[in-house]
Amino acid sequence: MSKREEQGEPGPHTAGSLAHRVPDLGAMELLLAVARLGSLGGAARELGITQPAASSRIRSMERQLGVALVDRSPRGSRLTDAGVLVTDWSRQVVEAAEAFDAGAQALRDRRDSRLRVAASMTIAEYLLPGWLVALRTQLPDTAVSLLAGNSAAVAQRLLTGEADLGFVEGVSVPPGLDSTVIAHDRLIVVTAPRHPWARRRRPLAAAExxxxxxxxxxxxxxxRQVLDAALGGLARPLIELSSTTAVKAAAVGGAGPAVLSELAVGEELATRRLVSVPMADVTLARDLRAVWPTGHRPTGPARRLLSLTRLPPGRVQ
Structure with a gap:
């Protein structure tokens, strides 16, 4: 034992991490090819590299290990005794790496076989169907499940691992989530045509x-979050319902005024089943966001779906 090692200091062959002391997989695969083919040039061609690059890699491996591995001659390349040993060890390492790669691929295949999406109601009803149809053409073997609920429920499902990707439409990003804006939306006041607000001549004030x-x-x-934040508070609800479709149906039926996304009422406005009531002093704009747990950027099918949400209208493909 050297004086440095007696003092607890690493010697020249023990210093640094294992990655610095052991040749990389590429070098080991090259050595295995040389042993199998008996030719450095043949090994280089099999691995798709030049012969000078192969020679350089073998020399680097020899310097790293401190032993000669290959005897080169005009008749070919022959392993030294040390080279035979190192080749046997390399074969075990490469086989272990192949098993590792197969296992990792199995994990990716399992991840890619399903996609769990959680979305707030407006996005789930009026935007997601088109995105999911487009995703189906790209990933026909991926099973997709959709959990629709309000923005708070979407956040909860992501944080508990029940969903891989979420979509929300509130005024802020729920705690514990990262996000990106995927679209913009506007809320409008709507009523049935026979409601007094449908015939008013002056725009509706925020206070009213x-x-x-x-x-x-x-x-x-x-x-509800956007409306409450914009108006600084709301009167007691006339009716409180758990879906955009239910709110819209109640408004069409004449139960009273409602505030809904423009995305949700286009057909009803066009057919005059609902009437838009202009606002005087407030704009109810909001961002629509894709969300995921902080630090866990979407991968696999979730990443593919996220990319589809960013295509311009009419360009989903």
């Missing part, structure tokens, strides 16, 4: 809207 009982989504929904 805030003091009027409305057909509303439940607390925790993105629509």
């Amino acid at each position: 809207l805030a003091s009027t009982p409305l057909i509303l989504r439940e607390k925790g929904s993105g629509t």
